[in-house]
Amino acid sequence: MTETPVLTGDRLLDGxxxxxxxxxxxxxxxxxxVRHARTSKRTFYEQFAGKEQCLIELLRRNNSDLIDGIRAAVVPDDDWHTQIRSAVDAYVAHIRARPAITLCWIREAPALGVVARPLNRQVMSDLTELLVTVTENPGFQRAGLTPVSPPIALILLGGLRELTAFFVEEGRDVAGITEPAVAAATALVAPPPD
Structure with missing residues (x-):
């Protein structure tokens, strides 16, 4: 019986x-x-050109799961403060479940150079778009808040990625990023003081 390529690919990503x-x-x-996937090198090379391409696919799926998790956690009609906390909580839960993979996304993928550049750009673009979209939700509109611009969203994401890497590399509980992330996001979208 021959395995389907999708199941084989999933097993290799799990490996x-x-x-x-x-x-x-x-x-x-x-x-x-292949040892962890309980398959052969031949099977691996039928799916991926090398471990770099395997990592890129793993990170693509991981980041897609991250975005889906945040999107599912945010209720558009909730108060904007609640939406920010929900988004950060979903981010932290995802990172807590996959700290080693998250660190690969932050540190290893950029080190792959040009081969990983499309992944890195797409992920940051998708996350930026998600933040802009969330801040267009009814809960933000009711508060009279202007949606964040893509550059501001990117600044927030860059800082959050670095804070995440710091916590993971230090072996600290990633829940520690929750309050700083909520505070930073709130400051970036809150109306300026009169």
Whole structure:
């Protein structure tokens, strides 16, 4: 019985995830990935050109899950403060469940250079668009708030990524980023004082 490519690809991504948790991305080899996936190198190379492409696909899916989780957590009609907290809580829950993968997204993907640039740009574009869209929700409109601009959203995201990396690299509980993230997001969208 031949496995379908989707199931094989999923198993390989799970194998890469297990190896990253066990050894880190840089020390992971294709042999490690296939050992965790319980498949062969031949099968791996039928799906991916190398471990870099496997990582890019893993991060693409991980970031898609992150965005979907945030989108599902935010209730557009809620008060804008509640929406910000819901978005941050969903982000933190995602990171807490996958700290090693998150660190790969922040540190390893940019190190791949030009091959990962489309992924990095797409993810930041998608996250920026998500923040702009959230701040257009009825809860923000009722408060008379102007939606954040893409550059402001990108500044917030860049700072949040670096804070996240700091906590993960230090082995700290990522829940510690919740209050600073909520405060920063609130400050960026709140109306200026009179």
């Amino acid at each position: 890469l995830t297990a190896s990253i948790v066990e050894r880190g991305y840089r020390d992971t080899t294709v042999a490690d990935i």
